[in-house]
Amino acid sequence: xxxxxxxxxxxxxxxxxxxxxxxxxxxxxxxxxxxxxxxxxxxxxxxxxxxxxxxxxxxxxxxxxxxxxxxxxxxxxxxxxxxxxxxxxxxxxxxxxxxxxxxxxxxxxxxxxxxxxxxxxxxxxxxxxxxxxxxxxxxxxxxxxxxxxxxxxxxxxxxxxxxxxxxxxxxxxxxxxxxxxxxxxxxxxxxxxxxxxxxxxxxxxxxxxxxxxxxxxxxxxxxxxxxxxxxxxxxxxxxxxxxxxxxxxxxxxxxxxxxxxxxxxxxxxxxxxxxxxxx
Amino acid sequence: xxxxxxxxxxxxxxxxxxxxxxxxxxxxxxxxxxxxxxxxxxxxxxxxxxxxxxxxxxxxxxxxxxxxxxxxxxxxxxxxxxxxxxxxxxxxxxxxxxxxxxxxxxxxxxxxxxxxxxxxxxxxxxxxxxxxxxxxxxxxxxxxxxxxxxxxxxxxxxxxxxxxxxxxxxxxxxxxxxxxxxxxxxxxxxxxxxxxxxxxxxxxxxxxxxxxxxxxxxxxxxxxxxxxxxxxxxxxxxxxxxxxxxxxxxxxxxxxxxxxxxxxxxxxxxxxxxxxxxxxxxxxxxxxxxxxxxxxxxxxxxxxxxxxxxxxxxxxxxxxxxxxxxxxxxxxxxxxxxxxxxxxxxxxxxxxxxxxxxxxxxxxxxxxxx
Amino acid sequence: xxxxxxxxxxxxxxxxxxxxxxxxxxxxxxxxxxxxxxxxxxxxxxxxxxxxxxxxxxxxxxxxxxxxxxxxxxxxxxxxxxxxxxxxxxxxxxxxxxxxxxxxxxxxxxxxxxxxxxxxxxxxxxxxxxxxxxxxxxxxxxxxxxxxxxxxxxxxxxxxxxxxxxxxxxxxxxxxxxxxxxxxxxxxxxxxxxxxxxxxxxxxxxxxxxxxxxxxxxxxxxxxxxxxxxxxxxxxxxxxxxxxxxxxxxxxxxxxxxxxxxxxxxxxxxxxxxxxxxxxxxxxxxxxxxxxxxxxxxxxxxxxxxxxxxxxx
Numbered sequence: 001x002x003x004x005x006x007x008x009x010x011x012x013x014x015x016x017x018x019x020x021x022x023x024x025x026x027x028x029x030x031x032x033x034x035x036x037x038x039x040x041x042x043x044x045x046x047x048x049x050x051x052x053x054x055x056x057x058x059x060x061x062x063x064x065x066x067x068x069x070x071x072x073x074x075x076x077x078x079x080x081x082x083x084x085x086x087x088x089x090x091x092x093x094x095x096x097x098x099x100x101x102x103x104x105x106x107x108x109x110x111x112x113x114x115x116x117x118x119x120x121x122x123x124x125x126x127x128x129x130x131x132x133x134x135x136x137x138x139x140x141x142x143x144x145x146x147x148x149x150x151x152x153x154x155x156x157x158x159x160x161x162x163x164x165x166x167x168x169x170x171x172x173x174x175x176x177x178x179x180x181x182x183x184x185x186x187x188x189x190x191x192x193x194x195x196x197x198x199x200x201x202x203x204x205x206x207x208x209x210x211x212x213x214x215x216x217x218x219x220x221x222x223x224x225x226x227x228x229x230x231x232x233x234x235x236x237x238x239x240x241x242x243x244x245x246x247x248x249x250x251x252x253x254x255x256x257x258x259x260x261x262x263x264x265x266x267x268x269x270x271x272x273x274x275x276x277x278x279x
Numbered sequence: 280x281x282x283x284x285x286x287x288x289x290x291x292x293x294x295x296x297x298x299x300x301x302x303x304x305x306x307x308x309x310x311x312x313x314x315x316x317x318x319x320x321x322x323x324x325x326x327x328x329x330x331x332x333x334x335x336x337x338x339x340x341x342x343x344x345x346x347x348x349x350x351x352x353x354x355x356x357x358x359x360x361x362x363x364x365x366x367x368x369x370x371x372x373x374x375x376x377x378x379x380x381x382x383x384x385x386x387x388x389x390x391x392x393x394x395x396x397x398x399x400x401x402x403x404x405x406x407x408x409x410x411x412x413x414x415x416x417x418x419x420x421x422x423x424x425x426x427x428x429x430x431x432x433x434x435x436x437x438x439x440x441x442x443x444x445x446x447x448x449x450x451x452x453x454x455x456x457x458x459x460x461x462x463x464x465x466x467x468x469x470x471x472x473x474x475x476x477x478x479x480x481x482x483x484x485x486x487x488x489x490x491x492x493x494x495x496x497x498x499x500x501x502x503x504x505x506x507x508x509x510x511x512x513x514x515x516x517x518x519x520x521x522x523x524x525x526x527x528x529x530x531x532x533x534x535x536x537x538x539x540x541x542x543x544x545x546x547x548x549x550x551x552x553x554x555x556x557x558x559x560x561x562x563x564x565x566x567x568x569x570x571x572x573x574x575x576x577x578x579x580x581x582x583x584x585x586x587x588x589x590x591x592x593x594x595x596x597x598x599x600x601x602x603x604x605x606x607x608x609x610x611x612x613x614x615x616x617x618x619x620x621x622x623x624x625x626x627x628x629x630x631x632x633x634x635x636x637x638x639x640x641x642x643x644x645x646x647x648x649x
Numbered sequence: 650x651x652x653x654x655x656x657x658x659x660x661x662x663x664x665x666x667x668x669x670x671x672x673x674x675x676x677x678x679x680x681x682x683x684x685x686x687x688x689x690x691x692x693x694x695x696x697x698x699x700x701x702x703x704x705x706x707x708x709x710x711x712x713x714x715x716x717x718x719x720x721x722x723x724x725x726x727x728x729x730x731x732x733x734x735x736x737x738x739x740x741x742x743x744x745x746x747x748x749x750x751x752x753x754x755x756x757x758x759x760x761x762x763x764x765x766x767x768x769x770x771x772x773x774x775x776x777x778x779x780x781x782x783x784x785x786x787x788x789x790x791x792x793x794x795x796x797x798x799x800x801x802x803x804x805x806x807x808x809x810x811x812x813x814x815x816x817x818x819x820x821x822x823x824x825x826x827x828x829x830x831x832x833x834x835x836x837x838x839x840x841x842x843x844x845x846x847x848x849x850x851x852x853x854x855x856x857x858x859x860x861x862x863x864x865x866x867x868x869x870x871x872x873x874x875x876x877x878x879x880x881x882x883x884x885x886x887x888x889x890x891x892x893x894x895x896x897x898x899x900x901x902x903x904x905x906x907x908x909x910x911x912x913x914x915x916x917x918x919x920x921x922x923x924x925x926x927x928x929x930x931x932x933x934x935x936x937x938x939x940x941x942x943x944x945x946x947x948x949x950x951x952x953x954x955x956x957x958x959x960x961x962x
């Protein structure tokens with residue numbers, strides 16, 4: 001009788017564990033691309049083009065005979081880097097403005113109006129417009145996505161700041177004469193770590209998906225850079241002959257995004273079990 | 280007193296307990312509710328037996344965590360139906376037609392016909408017990424339509440009569456108002472109206488006045504008494520407030536750590552409590568404190584109020600013998616050996632204590648501590 | 650109530666004003682020059698200057714902004730540089746496919762999401778719940794372009810049940826149009842149902858734990874009535890919220906899906922406009938989309954009043 005309940009608890013944690021391991025595996029494969037796959041992702045072999053997955057080419061080859069597994073592993077470096085940088089930037093930027101809006105009453109309305117304005121455009125469209133201005137490059141895609149996702153973080157951080165601000169120990173610190181900057185940095189910020197961590201995980205996942213979509217549309221990174229998105233974009237015309245060309249990069253995206261979201265969920269559960277699971 | 284309240288552990292004597300016995304409205308026998316949790320088996324309700332006479336009020340008294348609410352939810356079969364919940368025992372209910380049914384053995388559709396119809400329940404928190412998105416009238420009418428088959432307008436008319444019955448002013452207008460437009464006391468009246476709508480024979484009231492102001496409490500209790508007199512329904516009144524019990528109950532059953540430790544008619548219980556826990560409870564009342572001071576001739580001296588020493592044991596680590604033993608001033612070595620059985624302690628009385636069994640005299644009232 | 654409406658209107662105007670500035674700055678700050686793109690590499694300096702003057706691109710930025718605002722107030726979104734017609738007309742022509750796509754997708758997403766969320770909540774912890782929750786997480790991790798390509802390959806190319814791309818001939822019937830929209834709206838509908846499932850489940854779980862649900866059961870109501878009447882009505886507010894969010898997500902999602910399936914909609918228009926630096930179209934489209942967002946948010950808030958009698962503005 002007792003077993004199902006306990007199993008469920010373990011199961012939840014086990015899934016989070018599995019997600020973490022999955023992510024680790026993805027990162028490792030990307031880092032050690034050459035070693036693991038044994039092929040040069042750029043080495044073309046026209047005679048073997050569009051070959052079905054076999055023992056020698058685990059995921060088959062693309063239209064130029066390049067080993068797909070190697071391309072995906074190598075491409076992972078770019079996709080993951082872009083997404084990670086985006087998450088980092090969005091957190092830093094968003095936290096800064098969220099803190100300011102939540103802590104200083106007079107800054108609250110103006111900052112949040114700008115946040116509202118930025119969030120009144122769909123993510124993809126805003127990203128497209130930004131990349132169009134900045135020009136297509138890896139850095140610009142990161143910048144654009146940072147701008148797209150910062151408002152989200154700002155909203156969450158602001159909400160949490162509003163709560164933490166009212167807690168007694170902040171009042172106590174003020175009464176003792178601690179400077180505002182120090183209060184923000186040493187007292188308020190540490191209490192925001194759990195929602196921030198959760199957001200970081202989700203934004204990482206969103207960024208992977210967004211970069212892929214942008215690259216697919218041709219408004220992301222230049223097509224020479226082999227991210228998972230550009231791979232699909234470049235090969236989609238051969239999809240009817242060789243679906244795996246499109247299938248495997250997509251699976252890589254799904255695996256990474258899913259692991260990240262499961263991790264984010266698990267972290268949220270762990271750090272605040274009372275929190276309602278709404279997103 | 281005609282009908283038996285006590286129930287002995289010996290089933291063969293159940294029917295012959297008294298010469299003229301009116302069938303109790305509800306006869307609970309050896310009810311147990313266990314919860315199988317990750318941390319262990321929690322015996323929320325263990326071997327609880329009591330009965331409620333028709334037209335009378337039985338109070339189920341105990342502190343928080345004693346299992347009183349779980350008992351009522353078990354009787355109504357409102358506990359969440361998970362595999363971790365184990366219920367055993369019988370709850371013999373005599374309905375309007377005179378048939379006796381075991382509530383715990385009924386199939387769910389039959390139980391649903393009884394809920395809100397023959398047996399109604401009101402809860403502790405009137406502020407949150409009504410659905411905020413439906414009007415008060417709709418919620419009462421829903422019950423009426425379900426059990427009495429009336430159409431919409433007839434049901435609403437009936438609902439209005441119920442609101443008037445519970446003395447809500449401007450009932451016709453209130454009918455179309457939402458719960459958030461009413462005060463706490465009003466909402467509890469609505470809950471009572473809802474419960475009475477189908478003319479139940481048994482009303483289970485789980486701490487109905489605990490969350491209300493003292494003045495409103497008195498009004499609600501008076502209302503319930505009047506309704507009982509008018510309809511002849513029985514009431515199972517769950518409370519931790521001995522004052523309420525003294526004024527409104529006919530019979531009392533005291534619960535401690537999931538078990539009944541004493542049951543008696545109300546006057547006898549207050550005049551002569553037999554179980555040490557009951558004695559402790561009564562001694563805590565400030566009025567009792569004054570009585571003792573008067574008796575000892577120490578009027579005006581500043582004394583501490585009596586409190587039962589210790590705390591209720593954790594449900595996961597119950598004492599080996601009597602559950603009250605760690606806190607009992609009269610405990611013997613034998614008390615630790617085995618849980619005493621609930622046995623007769625006089626006419627229509629029972630108590631779960633070996634001292635009651637062994638001595639003919641009543642144990643002394645608790646000693647005052649400085 | 651009127652005070653609330655007025656204050657909301659003011660708020661909306663402020664946001665729209667900010668969006669206007671944002672949109673203008675974004676498009677104007679581009680590093681590419683549309684005139685060069687339009688005229689090609691062979692254009693002479695005079696040609697460039699002439700076209701620039703024609704479109705007012707030679708004036709300083711603040712002046713251009715002023716002109717644009719003036720025209721906006723007259724409902725004029727400007728003239729597309731590449732399509733040789735007013736932006737408003739270009740948008741209008743392409744509104745139908747996008748709107749139909751969004752509506753169909755919303756229906757599919759809600760039809761899948763809400764019931765699954767309810768089932769998930771009622772059978773919490775059981776296998777079906779884990780399955781549905783897992784499906785919801787998966788749905789939020791699948792790139793829509795990939796899903797579109799895969800579905801297209803399986804159902805359109807291989808099995809031939811649906812057309813591969815396009816929207817049908819001009820003058821085609823509604824049913825024919827829908828035939829073209831089945832695959833794209835399935836893509837968007839299924840993927841967006843994920844969020845709806847999660848929100849619905851969370852909201853139902855909250856409500857099912859409330860006291861009034863216990864009261865409903867104590868009245869002798871069947872579990873079906875308790876869940877679908879008493880619980881669901883109270884769970885609607887977050888569900889309405891997520892449905893509003895979904896409309897917004899669908900507008901964004903349409904961009905990618907229209908590209909994959911070759912639908913002549915607004916999303917497609919924006920992408921090509923961006924690639925060609927067609928400022929007026931980019932600005933106009935972004936502005937209109939932002940306005941739709943803002944209006945939908947407002948309507949969602951009004952809808953709360955209908956759903957929950959405690960909400961009064």
